[in-house]
């Protein structure tokens with residue numbers, strides 16, 4: 001957790017303010033019992049009213065100073081802690097943004113969300129506690145002991161008995177409680193995971209009548225968390241009566257033995273009263289410290305999880321010296337590329353070589369799991385190749401900045417993803433400053449107009465979270481429009497026509513053809529009809545290229561292609 005405190009740096013001033021104020025406050029608190037004993041021993045015993053008023057008003061002032069210190073310090077500590085939380089959250093977020101897909105696979109989306117929210121909150125809360133107690137608890141404890149001993153050294157023997165008993169009780173409770181606190185964090189993670197899966201998978205759960213099953217799963221996770229929380233709280237609840245018991249017995253002992261000493265004339269009554277207050281202060285500061293021992297390990301578990309996110313170095317980084325490739329446009333070349341997912345036994349794609357040129361349409365066809373999506377995700381450098389290289393406009397993708405590389409590409413992913421916002425917002429996602437005319441044109445080409453015209457507010461209609469209020473085919477068309485508005489050099493369509501009916505598919509592709517005559521187009525598809533008229537077709541099987549050429553050529557030479565085509569088209573269509 002210490003490592004995370006570097007994020008407190010911008011808040012040095014409020015933090016030091018808090019520490020100084022609490023120092024002042026504990027000094028004031030330590031001074032009060034002494035003043036009180038003066039009033040009792042000098043003022044009341046001698047009946048000196050002016051003295052009582054004088055010292056009494058001094059007490060009032062000291063108490064007020066202490067109160068004001070606490071108020072300002074609380075304000076400053078909240079300021080520093082919330083600022084710390086804000087900075088840390090934005091740091092974690094931007095770190096996650098820089099992750100390549102590999103790191104996402106590693107930590108998991110649900111856990112990333114918990115780490116950015118709940119875990120940071122945990123650390124933030126403990127931070128406030130630490131700031132408040134770091135100075136005042138040791139001050140009150142040590143200062144209290146010094147003051148108590150100075151009031152009456154012999155009576156301090158009572159504390160020598162009481163403090164170890166208290167410490168032992170706290171120790172036992174902490175030993176039992178801390179592991180449970182840590183377990184709670186893991187159980188909360190589990191609860192979040194189940195909840196998240198339930199919310200995103202609600203349609204499947206309904207469709208398969210798994211509501212009871214999911215209820216059970218959630219209840220189990222919930223009960224598990226609740227059980228641990230109750231156990232922890234029972235243990236913590238036991239602490240308070242023990243503390244009170246020890247404190248009250250200490251008071252009795254002080255009054256008992258103090259009474260004897262006062263009777264003998266070894267001690268003043270006021271000193272004894274002050275002594276009781278110092279004893280309370282010492283014990284309370286011990287209790288505070290013990291609470292910290294419980295809270296810190298809990299936050300420590302969170303801090304470890306946060307540091308894990310911060311310390312993960314993204315696998316894909318921009319080169320130190322980026323090359324630019326502005327002279328030629330739209331050339332892509334795969335040179336003997338092999339790539340495997342981390343942990344996979346076999347490469348997902350291997351020994352891939354081909355090139356794309358502007359003005360040409362290249363199609364990739366192959367069964368599911370043959371590596372089509374994997375292959376094209378290498379072009380925008382979502383993953384880095386294991387061997388071989390990919391050149392875009394003559395430069396290795398690893399030697400360009402990711403930004404300049406991706407600026408050349410209009411990517412339509414297999415799963416169309418939309419964002420909350422209007423239809424126009426979603427299209428403009430491809431090009432922020434696109435004029436209305438450009439948006440309209442992209443929408444026309446992508447056959448978006450067809451359904452947008454029927455929407456109540458046209459381009460201003462709101463798309464709900466995840467695009468839940470549009471159909472699969474409409475989502476695909478919107479994400480095609482988003483790529484089109486960019487007018488990139490290279491278009492990549494990953495199975496982006498699969499949810500369209502044949503008529504819309506044909507209309508879209510003929511419109512697309514006009515729009516992309518000068519660009520490089522790469523289309524991934526399952527349907528033979530979609531790829532037939534491409535300039536070049538690449539047939540992929542088990543991660544390897546088993547055929548490349550035009551429709552007619554492949555029919556003659558490639559067995560896999562013939563099988564795919566004959567399973568989908570009639571004899572006349574093939575010819």
Ligand code: ADP
Nearest residue numbers: 105341344348367368369370371372373374375
């Ligand atoms: P296609 O798009 O041709 O249907 P993919 O390229 O999506 O096929 O998948 C090719 C292979 O790579 C599959 O066997 C799949 O299991 C594996 N794969 C895909 N994505 C991942 C991933 N993120 N991590 C590990 N393996 C993956």
Ligand code: MG
Nearest residue numbers: 372373414495
């Ligand atoms: Mg795919």
